[in-house]
Amino acid sequence: MSTDPDLGSDVQPGCLAPRQNYDLFGHEAAETDLATALASGRMHHAWLITGPRGVGKATFAWRAVRRVLGASAAPQFGALGASPADPVCQLIEANACADLLLLRRPWDDKRKRWRGEITVEESRKAPHFFEKSAHANGGWRVCLVDSVDEMNRNAVNALLKTLEEPPQRGVILLVAHSPGRLPATIRSRCRTLVLRPPEVEATAAWLVEQGAANDLPTAMAASRLAGGAPGRALALCASGGVELASQVDAIVARGAAASDSDVRALAERVSRKGSEGLRSVFYTALSNAIHAAARAQAENQVDPMPWLKAWREVNTLAGEADGLYLDPKQTALAALGYARDAARQQSV
Structure with a gap:
């Protein structure tokens, strides 16, 4: 896991940080669902992005962030694709976009490690963030929670208040590894996108194409151990x-x-x-x-x-x-x- 406070705790060996990753394998249907909602003008205010670890949830969420905040569509990168050269993408990647709030486990600079949970103090940033006027793109603002599983009880309750009073032209993206553990009050206020792992064979072939595995048997072993989750399989090969x-x-x-x-x-x-x-x-x-x-x-x-x-x-x-x-x-x-x-x- 990463110990770089600028990138986040979810960076695995051999993988780009989700903020920096412009490619996603195996989730075309989910991408199309969110892209269609965005294009229709009927964007739901909260999206719960679920699936096993390493399947690509955070990468998916960052792709959604870019497009909601105004990055131009780049079909060569998929239904939610955007170009790394887009000015909006460059702002987001540099952590310089004022219309984005990222809630994650705080970095403990004294111990040089990530804290064990997302605290209520972090969660309380959301209502204050959505009270402010947006800086660009017709007023869209995005809060990304990565991951909601890591919120303590008080933090979850504080977030619920924001979900109960949806912000105007605001979107909340919640990454969840174990959605069944979340309160029903959270789940019921979100539109859920389930990211399922590709078939083990498909992920193994992808590993070989990416040059992550030298041969198919190694790729198959990594893919089986990862349950087909591409990011986890990639990290297994690299580590x-x-x-x-x-x-x-x-x-x-x-x-x-x-x-x-x-x-x-x-x-x-x-x-x-x-x-x-x-x-x-x-x-x-x-x-x-x-x-x-x-x-x-x-x-x-x-x-x-x-x-x-x-x-x-x-x-x-x-x-x-x-x-x-x-x-x-x-x-x-x-x-x-x-x-x-x-x-x-x-x-x-």
Whole structure:
């Protein structure tokens, strides 16, 4: 993940920052829906952009920002496309557009990392922003929330007040990874666009076309691990995530026979400074490997509960790792320990 406060926290290895990315793969229908609404003059005031991580939600949102704020259409870049040379795009990319408000987790300059949540103080900027007169393009203003999942309860309630009183010629774009966790009062006031991953094979072919993978087998491995999500698959290729996932699979497969040195080496790899982007790969791969072991046990008429318990524990730990600022190495060792405990119980 990025530690550049000018770009944002959602920049993955090998990927452009969504603010800087003018290409999007696999979401032509959703782009057409929003572009049609904009062209018709009946633009809904709030759009909830959902889908799995790495599918392109933030990139989609920034494409919408450019067009709503007046960038000329550039069909060669897709239904919501705009040219990087457009003056509006250049202002937005330089973070110099007064008609755009970006709400995201604040940067903690003292600790040199992103804070764990979007606070109510951030959310309260929205009503003040929409009270001001727009500077260009007939009065359009845009507030982008990336992501609404990261808002604490008070921040969500503050945002709801803005959604309940739609601003004139104002648009709110909300990126959401888990929309089901949002209050119904938020969801009901938004038009939802669901971005679904392309087929695994299509994303693999795209990776090869982009030069991100040297061959189709590597591209297929990255695409499968990413569930077809293009951005996540691209980051996996760039960060060594495919090889890391293979290493996790091997340790889980060895079960109780996995050596302490191999386990420590893996934990050290994902806890080094600069390896933040690999940690989510590590936990996803470990969760998938444990779940596969549980399924194999059930298919062989063996009690899968030790593995299912380990799967739940790993997922809980992964969810708490960043938010509670847990020690990365000790957390990784604990997660691998759950897998080894399940293997030991299986062998008894």
